[in-house]
Amino acid sequence: MSATVKTAGKTAGWVDDRFTSSNFLKRNIGKVFPEHWSFMLGEIALYSFIVVMLSGVYLTLFFKPSMIELAYNGSYVPLKGVKMTEAYASTLNISFDIRGGLLMRQIHHWSALFFVAAISVHLLRVFFTGAFRKPRELNWVIGVGLLTMALLAGFAGYSLPDDLLSGTGLRIAQGIVLSLPLVGTYLSFFIFGGEFPGTDFISRLYAVHILVVPGLILALLTAHLMMVWYQKHTQFPGLGRTNDNVVGYPLLPIYMAKAGGFFFVVFGVITLISGLVTINPIWLYGPYTPDQVTAGSQPDWYIGWLEGSLRMMPNVEWVIFGYTLSWNILVPAVILPGLVFTVMAIYPWIEQWATGDKREHHLLDRPRNAPVRTSLGAMAVSFYVLLWIGGGNDLIASFFDMSINTITWFLRFAIFLVPPLVFVATKRICLGLQRRDRDKLLHGMETGNILRLPHGEFIEVHAPISDEEKAVLMAKPERTPLTMPEEIDENGVAMPGARGARLRAKLSNFYYADNIPLPTREELEAAEAHLRHEVEQAAPAMEEDRRLIPAHDGSVLHDPAIDK
Amino acid sequence: MKKRSRRRSFAAGILMGSALILVGTGYAVVSAETTPSPEPAVAAGSLEQLQLGRQLFLEGCSSCHGLQGEGIAADNATGGNGGPSLIGAGEASVDFQVSTGRMPLAVPEAQAPRKDVQYSQAEIAAMAAYVATLGPGPANPTEEQLNLENANIAEGGEIFRTNCTQCHNFAGSGGALTNGQYAPSLMNATPEQIWQAMITGPQQMPVFSNETITDEDKQNLIAYVEALKVEPNPGGLGLGRIGPVAEGLFLWTAGLLSLIAFAVWIGAKVR
Numbered sequence: 164m165s166a167t168v169k170t171a172g173k174t175a176g177w178v179d180d181r182f183t184s185s186n187f188l189k190r191n192i193g194k195v196f197p198e199h200w201s202f203m204l205g206e207i208a209l210y211s212f213i214v215v216m217l218s219g220v221y222l223t224l225f226f227k228p229s230m231i232e233l234a235y236n237g238s239y240v241p242l243k244g245v246k247m248t249e250a251y252a253s254t255l256n257i258s259f260d261i262r263g264g265l266l267m268r269q270i271h272h273w274s275a276l277f278f279v280a281a282i283s284v285h286l287l288r289v290f291f292t293g294a295f296r297k298p299r300e301l302n303w304v305i306g307v308g309l310l311t312m313a314l315l316a317g318f319a320g321y322s323l324p325d326d327l328l329s330g331t332g333l334r335i336a337q338g339i340v341l342s343l344p345l346v347g348t349y350l351s352f353f354i355f356g357g358e359f360p361g362t363d364f365i366s367r368l369y370a371v372h373i374l375v376v377p378g379l380i381l382a383l384l385t386a387h388l389m390m391v392w393y394q395k396h397t398q399f400p401g402l403g404r405t406n407d408n409v410v411g412y413p414l415l416p417i418y419m420a421k422a423g424g425f426f427f428v429v430f431g432v433i434t435l436i437s438g439l440v441t442i443n444p445i446w447l448y449g450p451y452t453p454d455q456v457t458a459g460s461q462p463d464w465y466i467g468w469l470e471g472s473l474r475m476m477p478n479v480e481w482v483i484f485g486y487t488l489s490w491n492i493l494v495p496a497v498i499l500p501g502l503v504f505t506v507m508a509i510y511p512w513i514e515q516w517a518t519g520d521k522r523e524h525h526l527l528d529r530p531r532n533a534p535v536r537t538s539l540g541a542m543a544v545s546f547y548v549l550l551w552i553g554g555g556n557d558l559i560a561s562f563f564d565m566s567i568n569t570i571t572w573f574l575r576f577a578i579f580l581v582p583p584l585v586f587v588a589t590k591r592i593c594l595g596l597q598r599r600d601r602d603k604l605l606h607g608m609e610t611g612n613i614l615r616l617p618h619g620e621f622i623e624v625h626a627p628i629s630d631e632e633k634a635v636l637m638a639k640p641e642r643t644p645l646t647m648p649e650e651i652d653e654n655g656v657a658m659p660g661a662r663g664a665r666l667r668a669k670l671s672n673f674y675y676a677d678n679i680p681l682p683t684r685e686e687l688e689a690a691e692a693h694l695r696h697e698v699e700q701a702a703p704a705m706e707e708d709r710r711l712i713p714a715h716d717g718s719v720l721h722d723p724a725i726d727k
Numbered sequence: 728m729k730k731r732s733r734r735r736s737f738a739a740g741i742l743m744g745s746a747l748i749l750v751g752t753g754y755a756v757v758s759a760e761t762t763p764s765p766e767p768a769v770a771a772g773s774l775e776q777l778q779l780g781r782q783l784f785l786e787g788c789s790s791c792h793g794l795q796g797e798g799i800a801a802d803n804a805t806g807g808n809g810g811p812s813l814i815g816a817g818e819a820s821v822d823f824q825v826s827t828g829r830m831p832l833a834v835p836e837a838q839a840p841r842k843d844v845q846y847s848q849a850e851i852a853a854m855a856a857y858v859a860t861l862g863p864g865p866a867n868p869t870e871e872q873l874n875l876e877n878a879n880i881a882e883g884g885e886i887f888r889t890n891c892t893q894c895h896n897f898a899g900s901g902g903a904l905t906n907g908q909y910a911p912s913l914m915n916a917t918p919e920q921i922w923q924a925m926i927t928g929p930q931q932m933p934v935f936s937n938e939t940i941t942d943e944d945k946q947n948l949i950a951y952v953e954a955l956k957v958e959p960n961p962g963g964l965g966l967g968r969i970g971p972v973a974e975g976l977f978l979w980t981a982g983l984l985s986l987i988a989f990a991v992w993i994g995a996k997v998r
């Protein structure tokens with residue numbers, strides 16, 4: 164064992180004398196982590212969150228969450244004398260009059276964008292590899308909670324500086340609150356302390372942004388990481404990897420060194436971008452006043468899908484007994500996100516119920532081996548991307564010289580048509596890949612060498628695949644759909660609960676029926692014998708082939724080195 | 728090793744960033760005005776000038792706007808071009824339309840785009856003077872009106888945000904309107920053209936008369952737009968000054984991809 168581990172052991176001893184926790188530390192310092200680049204996506208999220216916190220603390224030193232109106236008197240000339248809130252003025256000060264302030268603001272904002280993006284990609288990784296399955300369902304739910312909190316933190320932060328885009332975003336948020344049936348108006352008064360925008364809101368939002376939400380994120384994050392620790396990390400199938408072991412590197416020193424290095428890479432890339440690329444130039448937007456709007460008013464990217472759903476929704480309102488029910492806001496901004504997050508949170512149980520698979524899973528699925536899940540995921544991604552496009556419809560219209568109306572109408576249909584198409588296409592691709600895997604097991608790898616046998620036949624030479632690859636392919640789990648239960652028992656009486664069971668059998672068929680089965684043992688053995696034969700048959704000719712080396716003039720020479 | 732790859736990623740950052748900003752601003756770049764061709768000297772307001780203007784109008788404009796500027800209805804059946812009546816369009820409107828290259832219209836589109844100017848200053852002035860005789864309309868701003876020396880930029884910014892940003896964007900970068908129409912970027916408009924645009928209200932743009940925006944406020948506003956043109960981006964690349972969508976695009980392309988590339992690289996290193 165290395166010196167590091169010894170030192171760690173010593174430290175553990177020191178801690179143990181005080182806390183009698185040595186068992187815990189000894190057990191965990193040797194803890195092993197499997198290796199795959201996609202396992203670092205969560206780390207990107209963690210590190211960007213640390214960067215967000217560090218830069219955020221710097222900003223709190225100078226930001227003034229107050230809606231008191233004043234006339235700007237800082238060094239940014241184009242706004243001199245303009246009436247604005249103290250919140251906006253102090254953000255201008257951070258940008259132009261405080262040393263390192265602009266860089267810090269840009270680091271804070273870029274890292275916030277990185278944070279949410281990394282969470283999203285991390286979530287996709289977990290979904291497509293089936294890492295959310297038992298026993299990790301709860302951690303998936305915590306993850307969904309973290310994503311929600313991150314969106315909230317971002318939206319609150321975006322609204323703090325009280326610039327024109329902040330205020331426009333808040334106005335929309337207030338509109339959404341107002342659209343809630345019955346409680347809307349009261350809730351809006353309650354939140355804003357009176358009419359919008361009022362004078363209380365920024366300071367309330369500030370508490371939410373720097374205390375409540377980061378606190379919740381920290382708590383959830385801790386639980387999240389502890390559960391990863393306790394339940395151990397999943398791994399991809401491979402040689403020697405089973406559902407009951409973890410193959411990888413020990414936490415100390417290798418994993419720690421790599422993780423530490425990666426933290427600096429993340430910090431470095433964020434800082435570099437923050438130093439080179441403007442983000443949220445609030446001085447150009449101007450202070451918020453309710454009578455101004457600007458083209459290009461969009462939220463940060465992570466709220467873009469909701470902006471898109473709002474822009475796409477046709478203008479439907481019902482008036483019932485003099486009371487307006489605003490479907491045009493309720494559907495895209497309340498019902499849709501509610502549905503999305505609910506389905507996302509309970510998906511592990513949906514799949515469990517549909518497939519009847521309640522076993523523990525520590526080996527990840529290769530996405531192709533769970534075609535329906537993968538296709539559902541791809542479908543969801545396409546849905547999200549279409550909403551995104553809707554959120555930027557004006558810019559797409561200007562860049563591609565299109566009509567904004569055409570884009571919106573296209574999207575209104577596409578949002579229903581494209582995701583199913585994506586589902587079908589993805590499933591086909593997955594099944595194709597499964598078929599190819601099966602072929603590889605049966606016929607080995609195509610080498611691209613075409614050989615003419617003595618009796619004139621042409622064959623393509625196949626080579627056996629490596630043991631590692633074989634282990635990966637053979638680890639494909641066999642999945643059989645549930646069988647359809649009898650509707651009536653032997654006495655002709657309807658079985659209780661048969662309807663639910665039948666639905667479930669149908670769903671399980673939907674998930675599993677099309678899977679390409681692995682070759683049987685006999686098939687494999689026969690294939691192996693055939694392959695051996697083919698290789699033997701090809702050997703003399705291949706040998707001859709190797710001796711021939713092309714000369715400069717295009718003719719073929721014997722290689723004397725091989726002849727010897 | 729580490730240093731080298733850092734530097735490489737730095738270069739890549741700059742490269743990708745500049746590629747993005749190129750895309751971001753490229754669409755807005757409109758070719759510079761052509762150098763005026765040798766022109767006959769005619770005195771402003773002289774009979775000669777009016778004659779020249781009428782002649783140019785008959786040659787270049789009457790096919791769409793009519794021999795007397797009375798306008799021609801577009802004939803969809805024969806694909807014939809039409810143009811609105813210019814009676815009462817005024818000097819400022821002609822000057823704006825022709826000096827921005829919008830007129831003469833080349834192909835009928837949702838909206839006449841800004842393009843290369845076809846006429847010299849004197850020729851434009853002549854046509855403008857001729858059209859002004861067809862009926863009273865808005866006149867060109869005087870030199871005094873365009874004097875921005877005492878303009879208040881901050882004041883102008885307020886006027887700009889209240890009246891113009893909903894179509895032209897917060898930084899005058901332009902924006903889309905409905906049905907394929909758009910408010911163009913203001914970064915190529917001269918102070919005179921900005922003034923003319925305000926008093927003539929081309930296409931979807933409203934007219935900003937003296938009651939809505941006083942002469943003094945027009946000066947302030949123009950000074951603000953002129954300041955925007957030359958104002959550097961203190962935070963680095965401006966990404967076209969079109970708002971958060973460009974930032975999001977940059978994040979998902981240059982930003983996140985470079986981090987994932989690092990992750991793959993680190994993941995592969997220990998093997």
Ligand code: HEM
Binds near residue numbers: 219226323
């Ligand atoms: C402990 C954690 C945090 C602290 C102390 C903090 C602090 C602050 C402060 C003081 C501001 C206002 C000053 C300014 O806008 O420049 C701000 C803005 C902002 N915050 Fe945070 N924040 C924290 C976490 C987060 C998180 C987790 C996110 C996103 C996921 C986030 C996203 C933002 C955004 C987008 C802004 C607007 C930045 C801008 O002006 O460009 N913050 N934050």
